Amino acid sequence: MDKYKVRLNQQAFREIDDIFSYIALEKLSPENAKGQTDRIWAALKKLETFPQSHQERSEGRYAGKGYRQLLIDNYIAIFKIDESSKTVYVVTVQYQGRNV
Template identity: 35%
Template structure:
């Protein structure tokens, strides 16, 4: 089985940093913030093997763009797959209650 390279875009990386900062400061839980970061990073790294296991988003516009969604606790990891180059592009990480259809 071919492995995929996982690339994390700048918006996704920035939101990951924001998640950690928010949990650490608003909840006064720095260890929980680091645990969440580790969990998200592990989930994204796991996309290197069989990223097709995550469904294509049902929205017509986003499905045409090839966006898929991975659920990690209270966050959605949005990504697309470049089959030709065997690359998974992590586009965004968003809190599940955000209006992600409008944001994406």
């Protein structure tokens, strides 16, 4: 089985930091913030193996452009696979209620 590299763009990194900050500071729950971001990082790491198993994005601005989605609790990661370099590019990680 091929193993893929998982790469996040700066926006995705910033969004994960924002998720942590929102839960820790706005919701006053640093423990939950750490737990949530740990689950996000663990789920993204699993994209190393068989990222094609995730659903293609069918709505929003990433629909019909070859992007796939990974649901993580109440969050969604949107990514594209480059088969030639065996790389998964994560472009955004957002709360599912947002229009992505």
